[in-house]
Amino acid sequence: AQSVTQPDIHITVSEGASLELRCNYSYGATPYLFWYVQSPGQGLQLLLKYFSGDTLVQGIKGFEAEFKRSQSSFNLRKPSVHWSDAAEYFCAVGGSIAGNMLTFGGGTRLMVKP
């Protein structure tokens, strides 16, 4: 069965500092990987996705993520965090053997200190 683990429930960083959110997945084939962001009271917005090809993917709002097959990881990074990045971030995995179903991690809530 597929699964996603986001080890950090909460993370606090200072504005301007770098950010890395961890995501580990379990999947029986080549995975499709996603990062979504959810602001309070809002739906989920796609930040970036990995289907194949270059293992370093660029997304919106200055985010990037790196797919590491050997570590079953897809960590999200941003070099300099802005106060508006405070939100909850979800990693998700899907792929061909699961039809089009996604499994989401439990989320990481990011707080940004001024």
Next chain:
Amino acid sequence: DAGVIQSPRHEVTEMGQEVTLRCKPISGHDYLFWYRQTMMRGLELLIYFNNNVPIDDSGMPEDRFSAKMPNASFSTLKIQPSEPRDSAVYFCASSLRSDTQYFGPGTRLTVL
């Protein structure tokens, strides 16, 4: 495109009442998903459709929950009778083939 549209955005009802949540997917998308989000259980997939046909409803919690997709531009999730433990945010998402799922703004349901 207007994105995925859900209505109502907020619903407050009393235990035992019927609740109907509505979703309009992005035009041209052939997959539609219903999710439930709670603090305790996170995001859970309830059911999904492909070309209006239910494919997997294993996430539907009980027989009190039902979902339909009468055409490509409309889906409903119904809870009858509703219970306080059904209180959650319900999201609808749509996608084209196996590509990215796009989420609606959600319906916050409170059952008193």
